[in-house]
Amino acid sequence: MxxxxxxxxxxxxxxxxxxxxxxxxxxxxxxxxxxxxxxxFSYGVWSSVSNWLKIGPFFAFDFRDILKLYKQVKMGKEGKKIAQWDCFGGLLGNMESEE
Structure with a gap:
């Protein structure tokens, strides 16, 4: 990192x-x-992601927690690709609205 x-x-x-x-x-x-x-700000992003994935709130204390969540979510390879782009787009949108 x-x-x-x-x-x-x-x-x-x-x-x-x-x-x-x-x-x-x-x-x-x-x-x-x-x-x-x-x-x-990132807490808000992760909260939105967990709501969108319907997995309930989660707390990440380091990068291993984020990777663990990513591996546990059952949505298939294509679903994970979509989730990655949605998260990236959401992050950029939130950053743009902050300016």
Whole structure:
């Protein structure tokens, strides 16, 4: 996950960033773990995904939890591809509406 250019990763790569706070919630330092599991914005995305999949709420504390959920959901290969694109589109739509 060190390839995602979060502010903490950029700092490790010696790239100066003025604002290190998460761009989505503006409350804590941005990291990959925060973006995918702890950010209030990502919680809203995961909540929408779990409602859409009709699996009830789930909490991800790290990337293994997200992968575990993905493997447990029964929807076939095509269904998972559709879910991936729907989640990606939903994320982009939410980010666009935040600007």
């Amino acid at each position: 060190d390839r995602i250019p979060t502010t903490d990763a950029l700092a490790r790569w010696n790239i100066r960033v003025e604002n290190v706070l998460c761009r989505l919630c503006d409350t804590v330092e941005e990291s990959a773990i925060h973006l995918f599991t702890a950010c209030a």
